[in-house]
Amino acid sequence: xxxxxxxxxxxxxxxxxxxxxxxxxxxxxxxxxxxxxxxxxxxxxxxxxxxxxxxxxxxxxxxxxxxxxxxxxxxxxxxxxxxxxxxxxxxxxxxxxxxxxxxxxxxxxxxxxxxxxxxxxxxxxxxxxxxxxxxxxxxxxxxxxxxxxxxxxxxxxxxxxxxxxxxxxxxxxxxxxxxxxxxxxxxxxxxxxxxxxxxxxxxxxxxxxxxxxxxxxxxxxxxxxxxxxxxxxxxxxxxxxxxxxxxxxxxxxxxxxxxxxxxxxxxxxxxxxxxxxxxxxxxxxxxxxxxxxxxxxxxxxxxxxxxxxxxxxxxxxxxxxxxxxxxxxxx
Ligand code: KDO
Numbered sequence: 001x002x003x004x005x006x007x008x009x010x011x012x013x014x015x016x017x018x019x020x021x022x023x024x025x026x027x028x029x030x031x032x033x034x035x036x037x038x039x040x041x042x043x044x045x046x047x048x049x050x051x052x053x054x055x056x057x058x059x060x061x062x063x064x065x066x067x068x069x070x071x072x073x074x075x076x077x078x079x080x081x082x083x084x085x086x087x088x089x090x091x092x093x094x095x096x097x098x099x100x101x102x103x104x105x106x107x108x109x110x111x112x113x114x115x116x117x118x119x120x121x122x123x124x125x126x127x128x129x130x131x132x133x134x135x136x137x138x139x140x141x142x143x144x145x146x147x148x149x150x151x152x153x154x155x156x157x158x159x160x161x162x163x164x165x166x167x168x169x170x171x172x173x174x175x176x177x178x179x180x181x182x183x184x185x186x187x188x189x190x191x192x193x194x195x196x197x198x199x200x201x202x203x204x205x206x207x208x209x210x211x212x213x214x215x216x217x218x219x220x221x222x223x224x225x226x227x228x229x230x231x232x233x234x235x236x237x238x239x240x241x242x243x244x245x246x247x248x249x250x251x252x253x254x255x256x257x258x259x260x261x262x263x264x265x266x267x268x269x270x271x272x273x274x275x276x277x278x279x280x281x282x283x284x285x286x287x288x289x290x291x292x293x294x295x296x297x298x299x300x301x302x303x304x305x306x307x308x309x310x311x312x313x314x315x316x317x318x319x320x321x322x323x324x325x326x327x328x329x330x331x
Contacts, residue, residue: 057264089249116238154211
């Protein structure tokens with residue numbers, strides 16, 4: 001058989017195709033994760049646990065890139081970025097979701113979720129299944145798991161003692177920038193001021209705001225204690241962060257890969273929750289040592305004020321009938 005120029009070209013094309021498909025199947029799927037979190041906070045560290053778990057269970061299949069401090073996407077812009085297919089993963093809040101699915105605002109309400117165990121039971125059970133499905137169907141985002149962000153406490157400059165919501169009148173309390181967040185600040189009795197997490201330290205330092213609210217581990221990780229004088233242990237929101245994947249990325253995974261991604265997400269949550277819960281128990285002593293006044297206000301007065309504000313709010317009109325009772329009934 002004589003080799004014509006055409007057979008040579010065809011043979012060359014075929015070997016290139018084989019070679020290219022070989023490269024393509026061997027190439028790891030890049031997964032970019034974006035978060036405003038600082039690197040020493042537990043929900044930032046859990047992303048590396050997620051990455052390591054996938055490296056163990058699916059060697060060479062994924063290339064997980066973690067981008068912190070809001071450098072890749074600004075806080076709050078992650079859901080639309082995942083929806084457009086520009087970002088693979090993020091940790092989003094109920095406040096982010098409520099912007100697009102108003103019934104989700106029930107999970108932005110203060111004094112609803114009781115503790116991290118209640119949070120897991122609510123979201124790992126029937127309620128979570130129903131609400132995660134809404135996010136998948138309406139936003140094209142797959143929630144992999146809930147993680148405990150911590151219990152939010154009020155952290156202020158100045159020495160004025162805070163006992164009840166009335167004591168917060170006129171206090172410029174920074175909240176992340178969305179209606180549901182601002183409402184939480186208002187329900188606590190303060191004057192809410194929207195601002196991104198990444199701008200917070202400087203704003204506290206300059207006195208542009210009087211305070212902020214975040215869980216104790218985040219306060220330490222972001223060093224807000226350096227530029228504030230007191231922490232009021234209001235326990236007003238047992239906060240959650242949902243480790244999520246763009247539906248466009250999720251669809252690229254094989255069934256086996258989906259299972260491995262879910263398993264890695266659960267390991268990451270376990271790491272975060274265990275460390276954060278332990279930290280929350282120990283941090284009051286740390287902040288006191290740093291010279292802050294750390295004390296409990298009249299929590300019952302805050303609970304009453306906040307719960308009444310939510311039930312009367314326009315948000316409650318979007319809540320599914322009976323959802324508050326169902327959440328309360330989860331034991
Ligand atoms: C914050 O901006 O106060 C907040 O705690 C809101 C959360 O939903 C989450 O975005 C978090 O910041 C960031 O992950 C930074 O810790």
